Amino acid sequence: MRLIRRFEERCIDLVRSGDIGSGIHPCIGQEGVAAGLCAALRPDDALLSNHRGHGHFLARGSDPGRFLAELTGRVGGIDSGRAGSFHPSDLSAGIWGASGTVGHGAAIATGLGWALARDGDRVAVSVFGDGAVTQGALLESFNLASLWQVPVVFVCENNGYATTLPAPAGIAGSVVGRAEAFGIPASTVDGQDPEVVFDAMAAAVDRARGGGGPSLLEFTTYRFEGHHTFERRMRLAYRDDDEVARWRERDPLAIQAARVPADVRDAIDAEVEEVLDAAVRFALESPRPDPADAFDHLYATPVRLRGSLFGGLGAAAALDGAGRIFR
């Protein structure tokens, strides 16, 4: 959790300096969910993340340097600079991508879980926010997962807001009620305490692995920062300071720190700073991609694009002085 918190604080610095051009969706305040749920997974289990996913990656063991290189659009990034903060994946850490359309990753995770279950006992996890539960596609995936008893755990990180829309203004009924309507066991759990998260998640994962089918966990949590770093400039006033202060009293880092001896805590904090110093160095020293590689990874079976036939594109010679593809 300390790594996630400090990683994102470093990211915010890098957004300010312009090194992370896209900005980020900080999960500061939600670290307890990421840490608890990922600790309950086996390394070969599959997780599909969303746009607020940095915590999931780090909690699953993604390399902070390569992840930061991804966010800064460098060649050394986990996705060679193709994914940035929004759509990363890191299969070496068991994260199979982050769907760009809110809620739609749940059906992808359902298909993935179905496929994995045919060849073993791996479990798939879909993480989404409260904004996703108003997407019809999410309900379609609940239906399919329940019909076919797929080993998938649906995780809703309910941080109270879909960008600026308060959850009660967007969600009729309840989050758990949606899953229960499809015969999926569901419960609402405190997301600020990582050990409570872990226990709930471990039970859901065991159930899925044992052939019990899908379940849904709604973790109540809160983002201390805005929806996106752009909010630091915009000063949107959709929640009051008292509310933020109340939630800050339930900081997951403080809750867990109280359980850890002071010397261990200090050692962890020092190690985190060391790791992050090295990560920032690695990221910023990693080369920027060659514009001539813009078409790499587009297809598994490469397609001969029109320009290459008529000499318009494909080689370095096809780039103009500004590094734009010339055709």
Place this chain on the structure above:
Amino acid sequence: MPKMSYSKALNRALTDEMERDPDVFVLGEDIKFALNSVTTGLLDRFPDRVLETPLSEQGFTNFATGAAMGGKRPVVEYQIPFLLLLVLEQISNQANKFRLMSAGQVKVPVTYLLPGTGWRPGWGAQHSDQPYGVFAHLGVKTVIPATPADAYGLFLSAIRDDDPVVVFCPMPALNLREDVSYADLAPIPLGVGRVCRSGADVTVLAVGHLVHEAMAVAEELAGEVSVEVFDPRSLHPFDWAGLAASVERTGRLVVFDDGNRFCGVGAEVLATAAEEMRLLAPPKRVTRPDAAVVVGCAPELDLAVQPSRAQLVAAIQAVVKS
């Protein structure tokens, strides 16, 4: 030599591929009862690889993406062309981008089969779309076989391809039959077109079932104009080299395309020909009209918007004379 129908060719390709590769499975609505004959007999042979889905197109299209990422090779069957527009996001924004976004860590080998795209006489406005141009525009591999042998070969290649591929099978082509020896059936690579008929005066690039209409027109005009008929077979990737070679021979071009005119495949081919190929005369296209096509229940209205042989004849004559 036995006659094989286009539908039977699709069924045979899927059966052969499921036999060969245990990772191939099929999902879709009403496929147990094989409404389109594509899945006939599969449930008996592969009971755990035929997934009958509820009416949840977005859900099961994304499900297929996930299953493909997990090592399977799903074939998704859709019964009506407009359903593909309901899942445009799932195909173009999810399935088709995962490889790029993951820098090659995952592959998404899904085949989307549409056995019945395009015109259904008298079925009305929501059943007769021809949306292949939309998918090609978005960079999704898009194929449209005209003959039974091509249906077999292109469908097989689509299933074996490691990227998402949409296979459009035009409604008017499904019952076509041709002499095919089973032994000669083979995969046909995507992006390789076919000269269906050689000619010297004009190239007619025809798409899908219109290949057969173009062949008939070419015969009809044989004494007057020597027409070369070129079938691209895939719209993305497109056989630009094959088309350029044909236009090099004839110097003239007419596109015969069942898509909408505005921003359609015909527009793209004409633009590329104008930019890149040596033409002796301005090219022409015969397509559906601009905008939402007013197909209706009344045969007069329905036929009025379909690209016709008469329009093709007029276009060929105009291009050859100019």
